[in-house]
Amino acid sequence: xxxxxxxxxxxxxxxxxxRAVGDDGTVAPAFAAEAAxxxxxxxxxxxxxxxxxxxxxxxxxxxxxxxxxxxxEEGALVGAVAALAEGDWVFPSARExxxxxxxxxxxxxxxxHAFGDARDPLEGRVPPDHLCSRAARVAPPPGTLGGHLTxxxxxxxxxxxxxxxxxxxxxxxxxxxxxxxxxxxxAGVFRAPVVFVCRNDGRREVDAATEGGLAGKAVGYGLPSxxxxxxxxxxxxxxxxxxxxxxxxxEGASLVEVLTSPPLDGTLDVPVDRDPLLTLERAIDRAGGxxxxxxxxxxxxxxxxxxxxxxxxxxxxxxxxIFDNVYRELPGHLRAQKGRP
Amino acid sequence: MPEMNMVQAINDALRLEMRRDARMVVMGEDVGKVGxxxxxxxxxxxxxxxxxxxxxxxxxxxxxxxxxxxxxxxxLPVPEIQFADFIYPGYDQIVSELAKLRWRSGGEYPAKMxxxxxxxxxxxxxxxxxxxxxxxxxxxxxxxxxxxSTPHDAKGLLLASLRDPxxxxxxEPKRIYRASRGEVPEGDYTVDLSRARVAREATSGRAAVTIxxxxxxxxxxxxxxxxxxxxxxxxxxxxxxxxxxLDLDTIIASVKKTGRVVIVHEAARTCGFGAELVALVNxxxxxxxxxxxxxxxxxxxxxxxxLEMEYLPLSHRILPxxxxxxxx
Numbered sequence: 001x002x003x004x005x006x007x008x009x010x011x012x013x014x015x016x017x018x019r020a021v022g023d024d025g026t027v028a029p030a031f032a033a034e035a036a037x038x039x040x041x042x043x044x045x046x047x048x049x050x051x052x053x054x055x056x057x058x059x060x061x062x063x064x065x066x067x068x069x070x071x072x073e074e075g076a077l078v079g080a081v082a083a084l085a086e087g088d089w090v091f092p093s094a095r096e097x098x099x100x101x102x103x104x105x106x107x108x109x110x111x112x113h114a115f116g117d118a119r120d121p122l123e124g125r126v127p128p129d130h131l132c133s134r135a136a137r138v139a140p141p142p143g144t145l146g147g148h149l150t151x152x153x154x155x156x157x158x159x160x161x162x163x164x165x166x167x168x169x170x171x172x173x174x175x176x177x178x179x180x181x182x183x184x185x186x187a188g189v190f191r192a193p194v195v196f197v198c199r200n201d202g203r204r205e206v207d208a209a210t211e212g213g214l215a216g217k218a219v220g221y222g223l224p225s226x227x228x229x230x231x232x233x234x235x236x237x238x239x240x241x242x243x244x245x246x247x248x249x250x251e252g253a254s255l256v257e258v259l260t261s262p263p264l265d266g267t268l269d270v271p272v273d274r275d276p277l278l279t280l281e282r283a284i285d286r287a288g289g290x291x292x293x294x295x296x297x298x299x300x301x302x303x304x305x306x307x308x309x310x311x312x313x314x315x316x317x318x319x320x321x322i323f324d325n326v327y328r329e330l331p332g333h334l335r336a337q338k339g340r341p
Numbered sequence: 342m343p344e345m346n347m348v349q350a351i352n353d354a355l356r357l358e359m360r361r362d363a364r365m366v367v368m369g370e371d372v373g374k375v376g377x378x379x380x381x382x383x384x385x386x387x388x389x390x391x392x393x394x395x396x397x398x399x400x401x402x403x404x405x406x407x408x409x410x411x412x413x414x415x416x417l418p419v420p421e422i423q424f425a426d427f428i429y430p431g432y433d434q435i436v437s438e439l440a441k442l443r444w445r446s447g448g449e450y451p452a453k454m455x456x457x458x459x460x461x462x463x464x465x466x467x468x469x470x471x472x473x474x475x476x477x478x479x480x481x482x483x484x485x486x487x488x489x490s491t492p493h494d495a496k497g498l499l500l501a502s503l504r505d506p507x508x509x510x511x512x513e514p515k516r517i518y519r520a521s522r523g524e525v526p527e528g529d530y531t532v533d534l535s536r537a538r539v540a541r542e543a544t545s546g547r548a549a550v551t552i553x554x555x556x557x558x559x560x561x562x563x564x565x566x567x568x569x570x571x572x573x574x575x576x577x578x579x580x581x582x583x584x585x586x587l588d589l590d591t592i593i594a595s596v597k598k599t600g601r602v603v604i605v606h607e608a609a610r611t612c613g614f615g616a617e618l619v620a621l622v623n624x625x626x627x628x629x630x631x632x633x634x635x636x637x638x639x640x641x642x643x644x645x646x647x648l649e650m651e652y653l654p655l656s657h658r659i660l661p662x663x664x665x666x667x668x669x
């Protein structure tokens with residue numbers, strides 16, 4: 001049964017974003033496959049939430065420079081990444097960079113990265129939330145908003161015969177950039193196996209004149225699109241799975257618009273009725289509960305506390321990191337600059 | 342040894358490397374069936390097909406961004422930008438993404454590619470088909486910039502660029518695409534990216550003048566040097582070939598020998614690459630100079646259409662600079 005149709009290339013109705021979990025925690029029968037993964041989804045959302053809360057605290061303490069928090073939007077991140085197979089790739093922007101911790105990057109490595117310390121895998125070169133990992137198949141977040149979207153298309157084209165797909169995240173504001181147009185245009189022309197997941201945080205009325213919101217923009221590129229409620233990771237998983245399946249079958253790219261509800265008032269308080277963590281907890285409780293919940297949170301907090309403590313004591317990145325990896329071999333002019341005190 | 346023009350030499354290099362390296366693809370506007378606006382990729386689509394010679398939508402940002410994604414996955418894309426003047430819509434991808442990827446990923450995600458694009462004036466192209474934007478790329482950390490002046494070097498430098506681990510901007514001087522002819526070895530060879538070419542060696546030591554040039558202006562430097570010789574001034578001409586990273590040793594050795602240097606480039610004067618070359622000469626050979634370094638360049642104006650030969654630093658403008666420098 002087709003649970004969460006990715007529509008043919010015509011604008012979706014904006015009447016309601018797709019949901020799987022009802023207010024009382026009941027998961028609609030059509031989403032039985034996804035419902036089997038409720039605990040896994042909750043653990044992912046909890047991991048992102050707790051890590052981001054810790055990074056916000058570290059930023060406010062002045063220990064790290066910045067943090068692009070995805071709090072309140074974790075349903076989009078976790079639901080979409082849960083739709084991937086191991087060989088698939090993810091192209092996040094900074095606000096989704098924490099998805100690398102769902103694919104094998106440890107909290108410790110991520111916190112070291114946020115500090116830019118001596119044990120940061122990127123040796124302090126770039127600000128927080130720009131971590132990438134080839135082992136995790138997570139590409140580098142872009143320098144400018146939306147700049148990675150065409151990278152995702154090129155990577156998808158390159159792997160089009162390998163049965164793998166690319167997941168590219170974008171902020172709704174990036175849907176106004178030329179990068180977005182280039183990416184969707186090239187993806188349509190090349191039938192690249194890529195799924196664009198666009199977070200709409202509710203402030204995107206300046207970014208779309210199209211019928212069907214941001215998702216409606218896909219029509220012009222011949223791509224199907226869908227709208228889904230980001231407070232419902234189950235629904236996100238279902239829709240992105242369907243889009244990924246299309247891509248895997250050689251049917252090309254899709255655009256999924258995910259309506260999220262991050263706190264926009266400077267607090268970390270996600271509206272209770274729009275909280276992806278609470279939505280999953282309601283569904284899990286309705287299905288019989290999860291006795292491991294407190295233990296998982298406790299372990300997460302301990303892991304993050306250890307990571308923060310380790311980062312505080314790790315020392316600064318080496319001066320050589322400024323010069324190394326500009327080119328593979330250090331050219332003469334950089335040898336001279338590196339050697340100069 | 343066959344004689345070729347630069348278009349044929351570059352085509353030969355592309356074909357040879359595509360046969361050798363299955364990761365390599367050529368992509369761009371009309372590079373496939375049409376063979377490119379200057380026919381540099383002619384015949385490649387017939388041999389390698391749609392999967393490796395890719396006609397793309399008309400968008401430089403899209404071409405370069407997509408190429409970066411291919412490179413991140415491990416392919417070797419060779420995008421063609423039809424004219425260097427059109428590269429600016431893709432400049433963000435080059436500057437913000439391509440140039441910085443190896444560095445910002447700690448070496449995990451180098452994005453290797455060679456961007457080919459015709460540069461320079463002299464073909465009645467007007468302001469949007471004649472520019473020489475090399476300094477805009479030299480200024481950006483992480484890029485290599487190459488500009489050949491002969492068919493032999495074009496093939497050898499391109500093969501070296503394709504095998505170099507870093508992203509390369511390969512600027513093809515379109516005025517001499519077909520006007521330059523010369524012997525080009527068959528088969529595989531490379532020209533070292535780290536070495537300038539002493540195109541003419543001076544034997545008169547401190548009576549001579551060093552000229553630094555590249556691309557199409559190399560021939561203007563040679564013509565000016567011939568005229569100067571008639572007036573008793575000998576020139577040592579250095580063809581930079583790879584503009585960045587620079588073969589500073591060859592330049593400084595020559596300037597220390599002659600004590601005099603004239604720098605020629607088509608690009609506008611202010612903050613052109615000549616400015617950096619003058620600074621480097623001053624830093625490394627100041628005590629050896631007999632005369633102030635001179636620049637003969639394009640003007641700080643847009644590139645004119647009908648008066649392009651006024652704009653270009655042709656031999657009749659190089660000669661007085663050489664003589665003045667020699668007689669300072």
